[in-house]
Amino acid sequence: MNDLPISDIVSLALGAAAAGAVSGLLAGLFGIGGGAVLVPIFYQALGALGVDEAVRMHVAVGTSLAIIVPTSLRSFQAHFARGAVDVALLRSFVVAVPAGVVVASLIAASISSAGLRIVFAAIALSVGLRLLFNRAHWRLGDRVPGNPWRALIGFLIGLLSTLMGIGGGVMNNTFMTLYGRPIHQAVATSAGVGVLIAIPGSIGYVWAGWGNPLLPVGSTGFVNWIALALIFPVTILAAPLGVRLSHALKRRHLEIGFGLFMLVVAARFAWSLVG
Template identity: 70%
Template sequence: MPPVQELIWFGLALVVAGSVSGFLAGLFGIGGGAILVPVFYQMFGLVGVPEAVRMHVAVGTSLAIIVPTSIRSFLAHKKRGAVDMDLLRQWVIAVPVGVVVASLIVAAISSAGLRTIFACIAVVLGIRMLLNRENWRLGADLPGNPWRAMVGAFIGMLSALMGIGGGVLNNTFMTMFGRPVHQAVATSAGVGVLISVPGLIGYVWAGWGETGLPPFSTGFVNWLTVALVIPLTLICAPLGVNAAHAMSKRQMEIAFGIFMLVVAARFFVSLA
């Protein structure tokens, strides 16, 4: 059992992580996972969760928390009429299929492998948003099927491996095909619902029977952490939505890019 002081810091870190992740869920449409996963990884290490399952539990728990957060963010954005509902309807099957593939990978991949995936994708997306070169655009509008369905499955797979709600990938996809960043952010909240629900089920299955899991865990999902963090994310998500609609396109791109690079740096340090 770690010292009481360390447990207190663990609890405080969860409070901060929950508040910030809820705000970011509304601001960027990312579900908050990009900040929850690195914080959970460090905090689970503090309380003695073995390295072999620590990253898996961090990712699985993040996806469980994203379920209510993404639903609340999606409803708030939908109320403002900013969500591309046609795209979401076309991805109802494609995105969960990608999540199922990710669940199969999670059952075999190492902790370092998950961290590497997270950090590398974060760097690419962060640089893209910071530079924002117009010649990076791939078209004036989103491609049709079957390419659109394939992209949805790919976003679902990578997001489930990273423990995020899909916003970091969907934002890039939509903006590179000429969609406004505010619409991309709003739609990403809906994508988060399509990823987090099957992702939660997949991580429970992938971690079923594993040894070394923290108390109150089902598979790779720790319900004690979920119970502590969810109330804070639900409270703070609408604040992020309001901030998103008050910012300019370029301000959101710069903020998002810096955020992703900071997250990537944290994971590369953990791999050293």
């Protein structure tokens, strides 16, 4: 990485800034924290830089979670100011979601790179198909379930989202809309779920990769601070624009856009597994 030509370093910096702009926009638009964009981009970029396959996906996921921290906070602040967040539901996740994050961090310390990519691709595919072909009658109920089911769902949202390196919007949007909640409310609440996932998740990935000799320069555990420093400012600026777009779009348009996006992400990781 230290031997990269200046032109490659500049290209990487420009690519990281572009990824930050897209991830910030999507954080506000879909409440997904941008991780579904950042993880595939990081994975490819780290491969081009010669980072060992054994840690490449882990660094992509861990760094994505660290970047989601400011993105989710900014997105949540903007949605909360509009009164769109289901505060009661979010409060009920305060223990369950971080508990799932802790377990995911323990798993990340031993799971293979291919295992992480399989998790990412499988969940992205299922969620994308569900949203793309969604029908109004595709519901599990008209009321979000209470405990113990809600706690279990919150745990799974934290667990699976942390393994994917995303902010929880993919899971929480699906959960809330399956129980009849408006997509705009689901998006707004997902920004808060992203905060509950990203902060403990990034700490967990630092712990999981601590001292690994295969890590690229500028990393603490599975979090790379160089990439974070390049992308952080752009995500903060782009997130409020995504929020404005979210509230301007119709529900079905939002679902179709989110669904198509997730299918593209699933295809990208499926290709990396067979390629």
